[in-house]
Amino acid sequence: MMIEPIDILLVEDNTADQELTLKALKKYNITNNIFVVEDGAEALDFIFAEGEHSSRDIHNNPKIILLDLKLPKVSGLEVLKKVKGDERTRSIPVVVLTSSREERDLIDSYKYGVNSYIVKPVDFNKFIESVKDIGLYWMLLNQLPKR
Amino acid sequence: MNNKKVPIINRKNSDFAPYKTLFEKNPQPMWVYDLESLCFLTVNNAAIESYGYSKDEFLKMTIKDIRPKEDISKLLENISVNRDIYQRSGVWRHLKKDGNIILVEISSHSITFKRKKARLVVIHDVTKREMDSETIRYLASIVESSDDAILGKDLNGIITSWNKGAERVYGYTKEEILGSSILKLFSKENTNELPYIVERIKRGEIIEHYQTVRVRKDGQNIIVSTSISPIKNETGTIVGASAIARDISEKIKAESEISRLFELEKSARLKAEKVQQRLSFLSDASKILSSSLDYEKTLASVANIAIPFLGDWCAIDLINSSEKFNRVAVVHMDPEKVKFVYELRERLPNIQNIFSGINEVIKSGKPLLIPKVTEEFLASFNNIEVVKILLELGLTSIMLVPLRTREKVFGIISLVMAESNRHYDKSDLALAEELATRAAIAIDNSKLFKEAQLLNSELEKRVKIRTEQLETANKELETFSYSVSHDLKAPLRAIEGFTKLLLEDHAKELTEEAQRLLNVVTTNTRNMAQLIEDLLAFSRVSRIQMTKIKFDMTRLVNQVFTELQVLENGRVFEFKLEELSPVNCDPSLLRQVWVNLISNAMKFTRPRKISEIKIGCELKNEEVVYFIKDNGVGFDMRYSQNLFGVFQRLHKAKDFEGTGVGLALVQRIINRHGGRVWAEAKLNEGAAIYFSLLKEKI
Numbered sequence: 001m002m003i004e005p006i007d008i009l010l011v012e013d014n015t016a017d018q019e020l021t022l023k024a025l026k027k028y029n030i031t032n033n034i035f036v037v038e039d040g041a042e043a044l045d046f047i048f049a050e051g052e053h054s055s056r057d058i059h060n061n062p063k064i065i066l067l068d069l070k071l072p073k074v075s076g077l078e079v080l081k082k083v084k085g086d087e088r089t090r091s092i093p094v095v096v097l098t099s100s101r102e103e104r105d106l107i108d109s110y111k112y113g114v115n116s117y118i119v120k121p122v123d124f125n126k127f128i129e130s131v132k133d134i135g136l137y138w139m140l141l142n143q144l145p146k147r
Numbered sequence: 148m149n150n151k152k153v154p155i156i157n158r159k160n161s162d163f164a165p166y167k168t169l170f171e172k173n174p175q176p177m178w179v180y181d182l183e184s185l186c187f188l189t190v191n192n193a194a195i196e197s198y199g200y201s202k203d204e205f206l207k208m209t210i211k212d213i214r215p216k217e218d219i220s221k222l223l224e225n226i227s228v229n230r231d232i233y234q235r236s237g238v239w240r241h242l243k244k245d246g247n248i249i250l251v252e253i254s255s256h257s258i259t260f261k262r263k264k265a266r267l268v269v270i271h272d273v274t275k276r277e278m279d280s281e282t283i284r285y286l287a288s289i290v291e292s293s294d295d296a297i298l299g300k301d302l303n304g305i306i307t308s309w310n311k312g313a314e315r316v317y318g319y320t321k322e323e324i325l326g327s328s329i330l331k332l333f334s335k336e337n338t339n340e341l342p343y344i345v346e347r348i349k350r351g352e353i354i355e356h357y358q359t360v361r362v363r364k365d366g367q368n369i370i371v372s373t374s375i376s377p378i379k380n381e382t383g384t385i386v387g388a389s390a391i392a393r394d395i396s397e398k399i400k401a402e403s404e405i406s407r408l409f410e411l412e413k414s415a416r417l418k419a420e421k422v423q424q425r426l427s428f429l430s431d432a433s434k435i436l437s438s439s440l441d442y443e444k445t446l447a448s449v450a451n452i453a454i455p456f457l458g459d460w461c462a463i464d465l466i467n468s469s470e471k472f473n474r475v476a477v478v479h480m481d482p483e484k485v486k487f488v489y490e491l492r493e494r495l496p497n498i499q500n501i502f503s504g505i506n507e508v509i510k511s512g513k514p515l516l517i518p519k520v521t522e523e524f525l526a527s528f529n530n531i532e533v534v535k536i537l538l539e540l541g542l543t544s545i546m547l548v549p550l551r552t553r554e555k556v557f558g559i560i561s562l563v564m565a566e567s568n569r570h571y572d573k574s575d576l577a578l579a580e581e582l583a584t585r586a587a588i589a590i591d592n593s594k595l596f597k598e599a600q601l602l603n604s605e606l607e608k609r610v611k612i613r614t615e616q617l618e619t620a621n622k623e624l625e626t627f628s629y630s631v632s633h634d635l636k637a638p639l640r641a642i643e644g645f646t647k648l649l650l651e652d653h654a655k656e657l658t659e660e661a662q663r664l665l666n667v668v669t670t671n672t673r674n675m676a677q678l679i680e681d682l683l684a685f686s687r688v689s690r691i692q693m694t695k696i697k698f699d700m701t702r703l704v705n706q707v708f709t710e711l712q713v714l715e716n717g718r719v720f721e722f723k724l725e726e727l728s729p730v731n732c733d734p735s736l737l738r739q740v741w742v743n744l745i746s747n748a749m750k751f752t753r754p755r756k757i758s759e760i761k762i763g764c765e766l767k768n769e770e771v772v773y774f775i776k777d778n779g780v781g782f783d784m785r786y787s788q789n790l791f792g793v794f795q796r797l798h799k800a801k802d803f804e805g806t807g808v809g810l811a812l813v814q815r816i817i818n819r820h821g822g823r824v825w826a827e828a829k830l831n832e833g834a835a836i837y838f839s840l841l842k843e844k845i
Contacts, residue, residue, distance in 0.1 A: 016641030023648065070634070099636040101683060103691075122640045122676035124647035 007033040009062040011043040011079065012097075013071055020124070021066065021097070024131035035062070040074025043067070044082055047089055061092050066134070069098040069105055077108055084113035095134050176270035178205070179260045182226070185209040188260050197272065199244030210268075213241050215248060232257045238273060250274040294393075296371075299378065301387040302349065304329040304341060308389075316371070316394045318364030329390075334362045348377045348388045361392070370396045425578050428456055432582055436589035440596055443475045449586055450476035453562065457579060458546075458571075460563035462488070466509065466556070475558075484540075491536060508547045509556045514583075516576045517545040544570040548583040552591040560586070621690065628686045635679055643672045674806075681808035684739075685793065688815050693733040695820075700727040700773075703734065704762055707741045715749055718758060725763035728771045730840045736816045743809040744775045744836055750803055751779030751834065759833075770822065770842055776835040781828040790826055813838065 008025070012018045018036055025034065037043045045051035047065070049058040065083065069076035076096065083089045093115040098105065101119055109117050116134060121127050170177055176194035180187050190205040198205075198213060211219050218240055225236060236253040243249060252271040259265065290297050296313035300306050306329055309321040317324075317332055324331070330338060337360055347354055354375040361371050373392040377385045435448045446463045453461040463476040474492060479485050504515045517524060520542045525534050543564045550558035560583050564570060646665050654662065701724065708722060745760070752758035759778040764771050782790070782797045789795040791814040794807040814824045817838045828834035 014637050014641075016644070017637060020640065020644040023644075070630075099634075099640070101680070102687075120636070120640060122636060122643050122673060124640075124644040127640065127644065 007063045008035070009043070009046060009065045010034060010036045011038075011040070011065065011071060011076065012036065012068045013038045014068070017068070017120070020127065021131060024128040027128055028132045039072040040076060040079045042073075043071070043079050044074060047079075047083060047092075048086070058088060061089060063093075064134075065092055065094045066097050067094055069096060069100055069109075077105070077112065080109060080114055081112045097134075173269075176272075177268060178270075179258065179265050179267050180210050181260075182257075182264045182266060185211060185226070188263065188265055194270065197243070197249070197270070198241070204244075213243075215240055215242055230257070238277065241270075250277045293391075296392040296394075297389065298329075298392075299387055299389050300329050302345065302385070304345065306331075307387060313392075316363075316369070316392060317361070323364075332361045334360050334368055336360070344375060344388075348375060349385060351377050351385060353377070358395070369394050370399050421574075424456070428452070428578070429581055429585065433585055436585055440593040442590040442593045445589060445593070446586060447476040447478075449582070450478040450560075453560075453582070454478045455480060455567065457575070457582070458562040458569075459565040459567050460484075460488075460561070462561040462563075463550075463558060464561070465550070465558040504547060505559065508549050508559055512549050512551050512556050514549060514576055514580055515545075515547040516571055516573070518570050518572060519544060541565045543568055546571050546576055546579050548576070548579045550583050550587045550590065552587050552594075557587075557590075624686065625690060628683055636676060639672050639676050639679075643669055643676075646672070678806045678808075681806045681812075682793075685808050685812050685815065688736065688739070688812060688819070691736075693736065693819060695731040695733055697729045697731055698734050700729050700737070703738060704741050704745075707738060708745055708760075711742065711746050711749060718749075718753070719756065720749075721757055721759045723759075723761040723763075725761075727762070727764050727773065728766060730771050730842055732820050732840055733816075736819070740813050740816050740838070743813050747809055747836075748775055748777040748779065748834075750805070751781075751798075752777050753803075754780060766842075767839070770839040772837055772839045774835055774837045776833060778833040781830050781832050781834045783830045784828060787826055787828070791824060810836075 010018065010021060012021065018038075022034065022036075035046065037046055042052070043065075046053045046056065047062075049056040067076045067079060071079070076098070080094055080096065083092060083094055090113075094113075095116040095118060096105075096109045096114050097118050097120055099120050100106075106117055118130050118134060121130065170189075171191050173191055174193055176191065176197045178187055178190040178194050186207075186209050187205045190200075190202055195202055195205070200208070211222065214222055222239075234255050236255065238250055238252050240248050241251050250273050252273050253268060254271070255266045255268045257264070258267050260267075290310050293310060293312045294315070296316035297308075297310045298306055298313045299308035306324050306327055309319070309324050313324075314320055319331075330341060333341065340359060344354060354373075356372050356374055358370065358372050360368050363369055371392040372395045373390055375388050375390045378387040378389055380386050431452050432449055435452065436445055438448075439445045443465075446465075450461040450463050459479060461476070461478045462474065464472045464474050467473050474489075477485050477488050479488070504517075507513075508515050520537075525537060528534050528537070545564075546562040548560045548562070549556040550560060560579065562571070562579055646668050649657070650662060650665055650669075657665070704724060704727060708724070712720060712722075745762075748760045749758065752760065755778055757778075759776075761776045762774070764773045766772075780798070780803075786797050789797065791810050792807075793811040795811070796805060796807040798805075810824075813836075817824045817840070821841050822839040824836065824838040826834060826836050
């Protein structure tokens with residue numbers, strides 16, 4: 001049962017990437033209230049408070065969603081499309097965090113309303129930089145509209 | 148008359164009364180004229196009657212008045228010269244009162260009349276006599292001068308007269324031939340003509356324009372047209388015959404030459420007409436043959452135009468793959484007969500076994516011509532039923548012409564004459580062969596065309612399948628590269644990330660060597676990540692859609708150079724950029740080309756104090772050739788073929804970093820634009836890379 005508000009929803013099936021992302025966030029002390037899901041279907045359940053997460057308050061939206069594109073069951077793009085297509089969740093900032101440099105993915109992401117698109121660099125230092133940038137920007141600078 | 152009478156005149160008139168009567172009534176015209184004045188002193192009745200003047204008129208005239216003017220001088224001369232007592236003065240012309248001239252023979256005596264010296268003149272009118280002999284002379288000269296041979300002969304055939312024409316026609320002179328038999332002129336074959344001619348002449352008949360052969364003196368035969376008439380004496384008895392003959396040898400020769408020439412002309416004209424007919428027939432046939440690719444239909448049309456021009460029947464059979472005959476056409480003007488032949492065909496399916504000629508034609512590939520269907524020919528059929536049918540059809544002439552392509556006979560055109568009772572000759576056969584050749588070529592063409600069509604559709608099918616396969620493969624490749632970019636990089640990131648975490652968070656626990664080894668891991672991981680990125684870029688180039696436009700190439704190159712220069716801190720570049728001609732091409736791909744080429748140039752000039760890079764272009768016929776030259780380390784041209792291969796490198800990694808994808812990528816982009824890439828270089832003396840793009844092509 002999750003009562004506490006969630007700051008960050010990380011949708012990532014690769015556990016190594018999960019850990020690296022979490023470590024990167026931790027480096028900048030962004031560690032509280034991070035919830036990790038490993039496939040697109042669970043991500044949607046969580047966001048829309050359905051299935052396993054039906055007891056969650058849908059109005060208690062995460063402050064940011066970090067979304068991998070290549071996910072089991074439901075793809076990242078599908079998740080993005082649903083989140084940005086629903087009144088209740090549209091305002092949640094979504095940052096696509098992916099290995100793909102494919103232009104098509106980038107174009108589709110922006111078409112569905114992604115807030116930021118970041119290609120995960122192999123270089124760990126650069127990765128940390130990227131995570132720091134989005135973390136700081138979206139967590140600290142960007143004010144979500146008040147409910 | 149004698150001279151004794153002269154004194155009597157001087158006697159008394161009464162004594163001379165009987166003489167006076169003798170004078171007056173004498174049937175011959177007589178007169179006395181004065182020798183001095185030439186006046187008539189007296190005239191007798193006969194003179195008055197003959198000349199038309201009255202006695203009084205005479206007595207007022209002189210003898211000059213009855214002469215034509217032109218004769219007067221001769222008259223006066225005669226009078227002055229001749230003073231004989233009796234004188235015959237010959238034939239004179241006298242003028243009658245009515246203006247007619249008569250011919251007279253004059254005799255005169257000197258007398259004294261009424262005391263005047265005078266002459267008694269007796270006139271004898273010889274006009275008729277003179278005219279008759281004139282006519283004879285005239286006719287004789289006509290006969291003599293005639294071109295035709297005119298001869299006379301007696302009833303025994305002895306030649307009695309012979310004109311100049313006869314001399315010319317027969318070659319004998321008058322002296323040679325007179326007294327000879329007419330048979331001398333007959334050829335041996337014609338001697339029997341004589342009794343027949345003589346018989347008719349004796350009966351008083353005239354033989355007119357009778358054409359026969361005669362022999363000249365020189366032995367040459369001539370053709371004469373002769374007319375023979377009987378000659379009668381004064382009492383009307385037939386005593387001989389006259390023959391008029393004309394040499395018509397030349398005429399006949401000329402006539403036969405004319406008719407020969409006429410025949411020649413006629414046959415030439417017929418020949419020309421026939422040739423014309425044949426040509427137009429062949430041209431019609433060719434038109435039909437080229438009009439359709441359905442050759443069975445085409446052959447049927449050819450058979451149709453062959454009839455009736457080339458026969459009464461035309462049948463076309465094709466030999467199918469199992470060596471069986473397939474009749475594609477039978478044509479006859481009468482559809483009932485066509486039906487009959489088809490029925491016959493069903494009754495006798497193995498016609499080639501009955502008529503061996505068909506097999507010969509197939510085997511030898513040579514045509515068969517039977518100009519005339521004879522009984523022997525019919526007997527060669529070993530089937531009595533067939534013979535009956537052939538007799539019933541009334542075949543007169545047959546041609547069998549093979550249809551063949553290259554080596555093989557694949558059919559036969561049978562042309563048959565029947566009720567029109569014509570017969571084929573070699574020229575007909577030649578025409579039929581020509582027709583067969585054209586038909587065969589047309590069929591061959593249509594077969595080839597059909598095969599080509601089949602191959603074409605087969606090819607299209609294959610292309611379609613291949614295209615589908617290619618599309619599938621392309622999709623798979625896309626999926627593959629997607630997962631490569633995604634999945635292959637994730638473990639690398641993990642290796643890199645965790646190695647970094649080890650080095651940062653656990654540095655104290657690691658020896659220096661352990662740290663160095665972990666750094667090697669990190670470097671290699673990054674290299675691999677770069678390789679993956681390049682590979683993805685490489686495959687992306689082939690997949691993305693190109694948008695070709697014309698843009699400012701010089702500006703693009705300048706931008707790229709400036710951007711890349713920033714990354715090369717502290718280096719000195721001497722960059723020469725010429726004006727670059729724009730062409731239709733994809734700007735983002737060309738940007739990639741220039742990035743790769745310029746960064747290569749910068750990389751390989753790194754050992755130089757001053758890096759010289761020159762970019763320009765040359766206009767060739769159809770294309771623009773761009774180049775980039777540098778003063779870098781260059782390369783050995785022996786390895787130039789490796790230059791554009793993926794992951795091919797001519798330098799060691801520790802000298803010059805890189806994955807070996809750059810130029811491969813350049814080549815792929817330029818090739819997609821229809822251009823070429825090549826390089827010129829020398830080891831340590833710089834390199835030049837050229838690429839061409841097509842002008843004005845979308």
